[in-house]
Amino acid sequence: MSPAKGRPPSKNPKNIDTRIRLSEQEAEMLEFCSSKTGLTKADIIRRGIKKIYDEIVLDKFKQ
Numbered sequence: 001m002s003p004a005k006g007r008p009p010s011k012n013p014k015n016i017d018t019r020i021r022l023s024e025q026e027a028e029m030l031e032f033c034s035s036k037t038g039l040t041k042a043d044i045i046r047r048g049i050k051k052i053y054d055e056i057v058l059d060k061f062k063q
Contacts, residue, residue: 020045 022030033044 030041030044033039034041037044039047
């Protein structure tokens with residue numbers, strides 16, 4: 001039997017698909033952030049989620 005081909009399995013697979021609707025201004029802001037940072041739009045959104053999550057968790061521990 002020949003060895004397996006293809007990409008090795010990811011340690012953190014991105015297998016959940018989410019769809020969002022943006023206003024024209026929000027889409028322009030996302031595109032601007034992506035072009036200035038060199039990050040993908042998905043990475044910009046992931047960072048935003050992480051930032052808000054961290055703020056909530058930190059606030060919870062302050063109380």
